[in-house]
Amino acid sequence: xxxxxxxxRKEWFHIRRDRRTATVLVxxxxxxxxxxxxxxxxxxxxxRLAVVDPAPNxxxxxxxxxxxxxxxxxxxAVVPRAExxxxxxxxxxxxxxxxxxxxxxxxxxRGEPAQLLVITDATEPNTGSLLQTYAEAVIxxxxxxxxxxxxxxxxxGRTISIIPQVRLRxxxxxxxxxxxxxxxxxxxxxIISSLMTAISLTREKETGxxxxxxxxxxxxxxxxxxxxxxxxxxxxxSMIAVxxxxxxxxxxxxxxxxxxLLLEGxxxxxxxxALGLLISARTSSQRLAMLGALLGTMLPNVLLSGFIFxxxxxxxxxxxxxxxxxxxxxxxxxRGIMLKGIGxxxxxxxxxxxxxxxxxxxxxxxxxxxxxxx
Amino acid sequence: MSELVxxxxxxxxxxxxxxxxxxxxxDVKAGEVFGFLGANGAGKTTAMRMLxxxxxxxxxxxxxxxxxxxxxxxxxxxxIGYMSQRFSLYEDLTPRENIRLYGGIYGLTLAQIRDRTDVxxxxxxxxxxxxxxxxxxxxxxxxKLAFSVALVHQxxxxxxxxxxxxxxxxTRRQFWELxxxxxxxxxxxxxxxxxxxxxxxxxRISIMVAGRIAAIGAPADLKREHGVASIDELFVGLxxxxxxxxx
Numbered sequence: 163x164x165x166x167x168x169x170x171r172k173e174w175f176h177i178r179r180d181r182r183t184a185t186v187l188v189x190x191x192x193x194x195x196x197x198x199x200x201x202x203x204x205x206x207x208x209x210r211l212a213v214v215d216p217a218p219n220x221x222x223x224x225x226x227x228x229x230x231x232x233x234x235x236x237x238x239a240v241v242p243r244a245e246x247x248x249x250x251x252x253x254x255x256x257x258x259x260x261x262x263x264x265x266x267x268x269x270x271x272r273g274e275p276a277q278l279l280v281i282t283d284a285t286e287p288n289t290g291s292l293l294q295t296y297a298e299a300v301i302x303x304x305x306x307x308x309x310x311x312x313x314x315x316x317x318x319g320r321t322i323s324i325i326p327q328v329r330l331r332x333x334x335x336x337x338x339x340x341x342x343x344x345x346x347x348x349x350x351x352x353i354i355s356s357l358m359t360a361i362s363l364t365r366e367k368e369t370g371x372x373x374x375x376x377x378x379x380x381x382x383x384x385x386x387x388x389x390x391x392x393x394x395x396x397x398x399x400s401m402i403a404v405x406x407x408x409x410x411x412x413x414x415x416x417x418x419x420x421x422x423l424l425l426e427g428x429x430x431x432x433x434x435x436a437l438g439l440l441i442s443a444r445t446s447s448q449r450l451a452m453l454g455a456l457l458g459t460m461l462p463n464v465l466l467s468g469f470i471f472x473x474x475x476x477x478x479x480x481x482x483x484x485x486x487x488x489x490x491x492x493x494x495x496x497r498g499i500m501l502k503g504i505g506x507x508x509x510x511x512x513x514x515x516x517x518x519x520x521x522x523x524x525x526x527x528x529x530x531x532x533x534x535x536x
Numbered sequence: 537m538s539e540l541v542x543x544x545x546x547x548x549x550x551x552x553x554x555x556x557x558x559x560x561x562x563d564v565k566a567g568e569v570f571g572f573l574g575a576n577g578a579g580k581t582t583a584m585r586m587l588x589x590x591x592x593x594x595x596x597x598x599x600x601x602x603x604x605x606x607x608x609x610x611x612x613x614x615x616i617g618y619m620s621q622r623f624s625l626y627e628d629l630t631p632r633e634n635i636r637l638y639g640g641i642y643g644l645t646l647a648q649i650r651d652r653t654d655v656x657x658x659x660x661x662x663x664x665x666x667x668x669x670x671x672x673x674x675x676x677x678x679x680k681l682a683f684s685v686a687l688v689h690q691x692x693x694x695x696x697x698x699x700x701x702x703x704x705x706x707t708r709r710q711f712w713e714l715x716x717x718x719x720x721x722x723x724x725x726x727x728x729x730x731x732x733x734x735x736x737x738x739x740r741i742s743i744m745v746a747g748r749i750a751a752i753g754a755p756a757d758l759k760r761e762h763g764v765a766s767i768d769e770l771f772v773g774l775x776x777x778x779x780x781x782x783x
Binding site for chain 1: 588589590610613614616618620621622623624625626627638641642643
């Protein structure tokens, strides 16, 4: 019994004295529950809605107000012409749009069925379907209310009929693979860039070859470039492989510029490599480096990039955290280029974020490389 | 033989409150085999790391191969070779590939690398296994190869950090033959060890205790001065001053 007691005590000391492992053991479940609990939510709120209303009148205004009062929608723009919608939807400023015809109110007034076009961004298929259902519910609510005789523009008790016409933009068949591939690309690139770089550098530390390199006339930047370039190349090749596979097997569209997509991919690889370098500079063993890369880059890039779980429905703190997750920006860019066919004009902000991250992280990793000599 | 290739003066390194190396001064002459002796943690590895540019000193000065360690580390790196306790070979590469890699890093031409590879493999008797991964070679062979690779660019000084720890006595003796061979070719050898019998192989030794040099000189002179029969006896006496060393 005392022998077992001693064994238990010893193991407890192991856990307590290895601060990093202790932190992981305590923090991991807490963070996981938070992430999964909040991130995996299939309901949607704060939907950015655009309205095309060529002839505003009391009827269209009432319907607009009903959308605004539904608690789910936020009207971000009201424009007179349907042509004005495209930039809003492409940039993501609007996720959904309702388009009134010119004769909408008149049709209803004559007792004829009126047509209302509902356009939804279906880049994220699940969110798209959900938005569609929400919008139809609001319209049906309006119909019902008019019928049961609340005073309205058509008098009490009138039967009206609105026929919502549904149109899904960017991903009309709601293929989840379309959504999935850009995120998967981010995932694969993270594994190769961050994980492999971190592991291969710490392996050199463990086996002592790193010292041999540091003692040699090689400059620190030469060592870093020498270590990182092969993985940059491998990352680039596997990105192309994923794209080709996505195109041939899943028939994922590639509507925008392939060159731009590859350049953005190279930028993302650079950010991931820098993260890998930073992790390897702070860890002494391959085991720790792997743990660091998994927790520090892969999990956030999967959970908080919008790859699987829509960012829109996450609570604000998680959304703030997602701002420093490179995957978030790359997934947005890749989806935009592949599914919406947009150019640099629409993704310059995301590109800038990635570029800034690359510069900061590379500078930090070169610095910590130098510090090791102190 | 009187040229000084290493001159250290008041070299000090602290880690927080702990002083790993405490104002050590010593000289090493060209062509010497100079032994750094001490218990684990006595500061010999720290001292060596400062000399080869892996660690910045807290204070003090030193010149290696005529170059200042603060301002001319690039020039120092070109004129030294280094072999750590952990071999510094890539175990998944073959001997030939390792030699080629380090030769390239030190700026040798391909022709030079080819010539030296053949000579080296023949001398070490590794020609048969030149195409096998280093991992598959016996420890003693790997170690001799690592030593030869550290000399591939024919440095003026070679630093060996506990090169023989964990190796059987026969391999240790063979390894020391390689060290003598290098020294007879004019290479200065600075070697750390905690095997006291190896101290007898050195031209001169310094014994480090708690970061300071407690004794320095030729093994025979030291034994005579302190009136002891072996370096082992001298070392135990210096490392544990409360126990009087037997005459």
